[in-house]
Amino acid sequence: MLEEEKKLLVEYGKKLISTGLTAGTGGNLSLYDPKKQLIAITPSGIDYFEMTEADIVLLNLEGEVIEGNRKPSSEWQMHLINYQMRGDEIRAVVHAHSTFSSILATCRRDLPASNYMIAVAGGDDVRCSKYATFGTEKLAEYAFEAMQDRYACFLANHGLLTCGPTLKEAFSVATEIERLAGLHVGASLLGKPVILDKADMARVHEQFPNYGQ
Numbered sequence: 001m002l003e004e005e006k007k008l009l010v011e012y013g014k015k016l017i018s019t020g021l022t023a024g025t026g027g028n029l030s031l032y033d034p035k036k037q038l039i040a041i042t043p044s045g046i047d048y049f050e051m052t053e054a055d056i057v058l059l060n061l062e063g064e065v066i067e068g069n070r071k072p073s074s075e076w077q078m079h080l081i082n083y084q085m086r087g088d089e090i091r092a093v094v095h096a097h098s099t100f101s102s103i104l105a106t107c108r109r110d111l112p113a114s115n116y117m118i119a120v121a122g123g124d125d126v127r128c129s130k131y132a133t134f135g136t137e138k139l140a141e142y143a144f145e146a147m148q149d150r151y152a153c154f155l156a157n158h159g160l161l162t163c164g165p166t167l168k169e170a171f172s173v174a175t176e177i178e179r180l181a182g183l184h185v186g187a188s189l190l191g192k193p194v195i196l197d198k199a200d201m202a203r204v205h206e207q208f209p210n211y212g213q
Contacts (some may be wrong), residue, residue, distance in 0.1 A: 012167055028079070029093070029095070033091075038060060041057050089165065090165065096160045099102065102158075104184070120177070121177055130146075152174070152177045198201035
């Protein structure tokens with residue numbers, strides 16, 4: 001089941017490494033099929049360049065394994081809660097341990113609107129969640145809380161979480177927020193970054209739907 005979704009997860013798992021969004025076996029990816037109400041998620045602790053479609057695990061919305069011989073990602077609850085609560089708009093979740101996002105998360109800081117492109121995350125900032133141990137239900141709850149009305153959040157002392165209607169879009173948000181986190185950290189070394197005000201960001205959000213082709 002979900003053969004196309006499995007192929008995409010294998011493909012984008014390699015991209016997590018090649019784009020520098022994570023290292024080793026860190027991070028995880030998932031896709032949701034609302035018709036079948038099934039989640040395809042990457043397995044726990046397998047090298048992305050060795051991972052195959054057979055390693056992808058399928059879960060139902062109760063978190064039960066429906067298909068697969070591997071253990072699902074330790075963060076499966078963090079993916080599940082978003083599909084349970086936002087399944088009408090979210091079809092993909094990306095979790096990364098990217099450097100600059102993790103720096104801000106380690107300082108437990110939000111990313112403000114120091115650059116207009118923060119609008120890709122759906123608001124005027126990217127919030128940092130409260131801290132909880134990895135792989136726990138509490139972390140899933142805190143991450144969901146931080147990502148409400150957004151497509152990205154930081155996980156305190158941990159990393160970055162993004163979502164979207166497709167895996168391509170969720171991954172794009174992850175790469176852009178990591179870039180913006182780098183800009184913000186760099187600007188902070190020179191002084192205090194100038195933050196765009198609500199009126200500036202309102203105009204950005206107004207024009208954003210017409211951005212691109």
